[in-house]
Amino acid sequence: MAFTDGVEGLSVKEGLTSENLDRVHPELQDRVQSLATFAASMGYRIQINSGWRSYTEQNYLYQQSIARKSKYPAAKPGTSKHNGPETNFQYSLAIDINIIDSNGKFLKTASYFNIYCQYGAYWENLPPITVNGTDYYPEWGGRFSDPVHYGYRTPKLTTQLPSSCGTTAPLPSQVPIIVQSTQPSNKPTEVAAAEVAAAKTICAG
Ligand SMILES: [Zn+2]
Numbered sequence: 001m002a003f004t005d006g007v008e009g010l011s012v013k014e015g016l017t018s019e020n021l022d023r024v025h026p027e028l029q030d031r032v033q034s035l036a037t038f039a040a041s042m043g044y045r046i047q048i049n050s051g052w053r054s055y056t057e058q059n060y061l062y063q064q065s066i067a068r069k070s071k072y073p074a075a076k077p078g079t080s081k082h083n084g085p086e087t088n089f090q091y092s093l094a095i096d097i098n099i100i101d102s103n104g105k106f107l108k109t110a111s112y113f114n115i116y117c118q119y120g121a122y123w124e125n126l127p128p129i130t131v132n133g134t135d136y137y138p139e140w141g142g143r144f145s146d147p148v149h150y151g152y153r154t155p156k157l158t159t160q161l162p163s164s165c166g167t168t169a170p171l172p173s174q175v176p177i178i179v180q181s182t183q184p185s186n187k188p189t190e191v192a193a194a195e196v197a198a199a200k201t202i203c204a205g
Contacts, residue, residue, distance in 0.1 A: 003029035009040035023052035025091040052092035094151030117165035
């Protein structure tokens, strides 16, 4: 069962393949599900717009970036957390997420940066994961002009979130990590047309 099946408040951008999703690191998959639950508690939904990327997919984004045709910068193929160099390219250590309101409206990162900040704060308070003997720490892309990006890095961050986030962040430690139930669900996972139309940005980091 795909990790996006039957999770409240979680949908997937049209065009992503099962490989793009299934090759997101398993622990990261669990945390994205928790993020969806966190979002639902605030009346929002989240939409995955990028997960694991092949070399070809990353190269496309990279070429778009250097041609200045994309909103966000893109790393060279083989260096992005989305490619998974730390996992021998098997699993992505990053995922890109749009936030959507109850009407299916995509929240633009520039206009709703404070809301994205709350998800960033939640993310960065999660514990590290260990990959090939190294601890990787959560990092929100809002630190580097990429607020749809949620990834892992090493070493641990030592600075606070951007001051532009203000003091609106909740206390993420109060929100537990919720591991997906193995029970099947009959919830639909189709992406609403409005969400597809709204999700026009992609992190290329
Ligand atoms: Zn990203």
